Amino acid sequence: MKRIVLALSLIALASCATPSGAPSVPTGDDTIPSTPVDLGEWRTANEAATLSAFQDSVSSRYGQGVRISAAAADLGRNEFTCGAAPPRDAGRGDPPAQVCRRTVTASGCTHTWQVHLFDTSGDGRLARTRGLYDRRCGGDGLLGGPG
Numbered sequence: 001m002k003r004i005v006l007a008l009s010l011i012a013l014a015s016c017a018t019p020s021g022a023p024s025v026p027t028g029d030d031t032i033p034s035t036p037v038d039l040g041e042w043r044t045a046n047e048a049a050t051l052s053a054f055q056d057s058v059s060s061r062y063g064q065g066v067r068i069s070a071a072a073a074d075l076g077r078n079e080f081t082c083g084a085a086p087p088r089d090a091g092r093g094d095p096p097a098q099v100c101r102r103t104v105t106a107s108g109c110t111h112t113w114q115v116h117l118f119d120t121s122g123d124g125r126l127a128r129t130r131g132l133y134d135r136r137c138g139g140d141g142l143l144g145g146p147g
Helices: 002-016 047-061 068-077
Strands: 081-084 098-106 109-118 128-137
Touching: 047 128, 068 081, 068 098, 068 109
Parallel strands: none
Antiparallel strands: 081 098, 098 109, 109 128
């Protein structure tokens, strides 16, 4: 008799469980490392290596589901200036919710890092990031081309 009661209890309990096919909610917990943002070896590495290291750093630092305001605040503590992205014309892709930029001038070169924070569902949570880096030295023009 005890086994029958136990079996019926387990069946009743299983029928109350949430189905596993339910839509998932972002799980970011806003835990962001307290260490400085890694800008890459920008003083010695070439642009491609610096960009690659920075992109990896940003994507691993800010996980999907983190509040965009928390990521922007962290970037602000790391000397980035953040603001809403300008609106784009219709049909030109998904604009970021925030664009954060930091510029450093050293040894005759201007180094600029950007972090684009995307919120594709409109819930204030991070869907993805894009890290960008550019170096302009001396008479270089836009993106390192001729001035």
